[in-house]
Amino acid sequence: MLCNGAMRMIIVFAIAVAVLLPWPAVAEEKAAFDISAIGATSSTEGVQWHGYYEFHYIDQQEKNSTFDAHKIVVWMGVPLNDVMFLSAELEYEHFPRLEEAGWDSGAGDIDKKTGGRGEMKVDSAQLSIMPFKGFRGYTGIFYVPFGIEYFSYPGNKNKLVTRPKVMKSGGIIPGTWADVGIGFNNLFEGIGHLDVFYLNGDAKNGGVSRDSSSGGNQGKSLGARIMLDDLVVGLNIGASYVSGKWDENDMYQSTRTGIHLRIDSDKIFGDDLYPVLLGEFVTGKDEGAAVDTDKKGYYVQISSRVHPLAELVARYGVYDNDEKTADNEKKETSFGVVMHLLDNFQLKAEYQINNEEGTEVDNNKIDIELVAWW
Ligand SMILES: [Ca+2]
Ligand SMILES: [Ca+2]
Numbered sequence: 001m002l003c004n005g006a007m008r009m010i011i012v013f014a015i016a017v018a019v020l021l022p023w024p025a026v027a028e029e030k031a032a033f034d035i036s037a038i039g040a041t042s043s044t045e046g047v048q049w050h051g052y053y054e055f056h057y058i059d060q061q062e063k064n065s066t067f068d069a070h071k072i073v074v075w076m077g078v079p080l081n082d083v084m085f086l087s088a089e090l091e092y093e094h095f096p097r098l099e100e101a102g103w104d105s106g107a108g109d110i111d112k113k114t115g116g117r118g119e120m121k122v123d124s125a126q127l128s129i130m131p132f133k134g135f136r137g138y139t140g141i142f143y144v145p146f147g148i149e150y151f152s153y154p155g156n157k158n159k160l161v162t163r164p165k166v167m168k169s170g171g172i173i174p175g176t177w178a179d180v181g182i183g184f185n186n187l188f189e190g191i192g193h194l195d196v197f198y199l200n201g202d203a204k205n206g207g208v209s210r211d212s213s214s215g216g217n218q219g220k221s222l223g224a225r226i227m228l229d230d231l232v233v234g235l236n237i238g239a240s241y242v243s244g245k246w247d248e249n250d251m252y253q254s255t256r257t258g259i260h261l262r263i264d265s266d267k268i269f270g271d272d273l274y275p276v277l278l279g280e281f282v283t284g285k286d287e288g289a290a291v292d293t294d295k296k297g298y299y300v301q302i303s304s305r306v307h308p309l310a311e312l313v314a315r316y317g318v319y320d321n322d323e324k325t326a327d328n329e330k331k332e333t334s335f336g337v338v339m340h341l342l343d344n345f346q347l348k349a350e351y352q353i354n355n356e357e358g359t360e361v362d363n364n365k366i367d368i369e370l371v372a373w374w
């Protein structure tokens with residue numbers, strides 16, 4: 001049953017908090033710090049320190065229900081001089097760490113521990129140079145500017161607990177793809193932003209940990225993204241492209257193309273009730289010796305602030321990481337609520353229905369998450 005004691009306790013706790021809080025004091029919510037907004041930072045602000053925290057409860061069919069210290073992300077930004085800025089983002093995920101080596105249960109066999117395997121990652125560490133207004137050059141580790149989902153992936157920006165699988169774990173593009181390389185972003189005023197970048201990694205393998213002088217390959221990926229996000233306030237429409245060799249011998253090309261649309265109609269009409277629409281479509285090809293693998297997927301999301309304290313959200317996604325293989329398309333449907341309880345604190349809940357073509361499994365789930373940020 002997908003609604004056990006622990007979940008009921010969390011819901012009761014949330015309702016109790018909701019009833020006891022002094023609502024008018026929190027109705028005017030401060031805008032959350034945007035860790036992707038590096039270009040907006042000026043050297044007069046000094047060293048900055050931000051981050052967010054996600055504590056997660058997961059109850060999925062056919063799996064143990066579990067609390068997860070999902071992550072703590074800390075972000076540091078340092079202005080070096082009038083035109084240069086250094087920033088880094090460190091992520092601690094799924095701690096406490098348990099050793100992977102296993103342990104002897106006494107029966108002579110080694111049992112493998114599967115829970116709580118912690119991870120530390122540097123998702124971003126980049127030097128930015130902003131020699132003139134509207135332009136930022138960057139080097140280092142950065143989220144690959146492909147699509148717009150990673151802008152809203154931090155817990156306090158994502159309106160659901162989970163992320164759309166087409167952008168994360170669905171085998172279409174690498175999930176939260178950070179890579180090493182160089183690039184620039186330019187704002188064309190009244191039109192939008194252009195990114196052009198050049199990376200070690202590729203869209204089939206991801207990047208940072210694989211491509212080095214002794215691993216991956218020496219091929220680089222070239223990419224670009226156009227966001228027409230300065231035409232009308234509240235509208236962002238655009239396209240992304242990235243392509244490079246993915247194999248050890250630099251023979252086979254991996255390519256992804258995406259289009260995105262985001263409409264913040266609440267901003268356009270000046271009323272929180274108007275919905276925010278978000279959608280992305282990604283298609284791609286990984287060449288191979290015998291056959292090429294074609295991939296395709298999309299998601300659409302709608303959300304509305306129906307009450308100063310509550311936002312309702314629905315998302316639908318479809319993805320197929322091998323179009324030549326029949327009966328392996330997957331669909332996901334999520335419904336959620338974001339409770340804006342206090343400054344810098346949210347409670348989110350989501351119910352997700354997962355449908356697998358061909359091999360349907362019981363894997364619907366409930367996710368509840370506490371999010372805090374500073
Ligand atoms: Ca490479
Ligand atoms: Ca297929």
Ligand SMILES: [Ca+2]
Pocket residue numbers: 353354355356360361362363364
């Ligand atoms: Ca299913």
